[in-house]
Amino acid sequence: MKKGLLGAVATTALIWVSCSSDEEMENIETAARNTIGFNVAAISMEKKLEEGAVIYGLTTGFGKFANVVISREEAEQLQKNLIISHTCAMGEPYETKYVRAAMLLRCNALSRGNSGIRLETIQTMIDMLNAGIHPVIPEKGSLGASGDLAPLSHIALALISSDALRPRAH
Numbered sequence: 001m002k003k004g005l006l007g008a009v010a011t012t013a014l015i016w017v018s019c020s021s022d023e024e025m026e027n028i029e030t031a032a033r034n035t036i037g038f039n040v041a042a043i044s045m046e047k048k049l050e051e052g053a054v055i056y057g058l059t060t061g062f063g064k065f066a067n068v069v070i071s072r073e074e075a076e077q078l079q080k081n082l083i084i085s086h087t088c089a090m091g092e093p094y095e096t097k098y099v100r101a102a103m104l105l106r107c108n109a110l111s112r113g114n115s116g117i118r119l120e121t122i123q124t125m126i127d128m129l130n131a132g133i134h135p136v137i138p139e140k141g142s143l144g145a146s147g148d149l150a151p152l153s154h155i156a157l158a159l160i161s162s163d164a165l166r167p168r169a170h
Contacts, residue, residue: 028104028107028129040113041114042118058075058079059072062082084153084157086149086150086152087153087154088141088143088153089140089141090140090141091138091139091141092138092139093136093139094137094138094139094151096134098137099134099135099136099137099155100134102151103125103128103134106155107125107129110122125155125159134158135157135158136154137155138154
């Protein structure tokens with residue numbers, strides 16, 4: 001197997017990628033040494049939620065609603081609503097190679113274990129990449145100062161809704 005550009009970038013951090021060419025990612029895996037960090041951060045976040053901690057965006061609203069506390073029962077729906085509201089891009093879909101690269105880079109960034117994300121979430125994205133399944137991400141539209149919230153929301157939506165997916169064309 002040849003190490004492609006994405007493989008070289010990814011293997012310097014926490015995700016391992018074998019590439020048969022610069023555009024084909026194969027056998028994506030998390031580095032075993034990272035799973036402890038994931039679990040510690042996710043367990044810590046879960047513990048805070050169980051203790052009733054007020055955490056911006058998880059147990060509160062956003063922006064001017066930051067002082068509005070959301071019940072534990074409504075928190076999951078809040079997160080889904082946030083993702084859905086941010087999937088507002090439009091236009092032609094990005095080429096598959098760009099969508100898959102964005103997913104890989106998101107996995108790599110999240111694999112640092114600082115966000116409190118569960119390992120299962122990243123593993124789902126890795127499984128999707130390994131199976132050749134990815135979301136449709138339109139080319140036009142952005143949200144927020146960084147401009148990446150709309151495309152990233154399309155990736156997140158694919159994790160909770162199969163309607164947002166497309167298989168890799170062969």
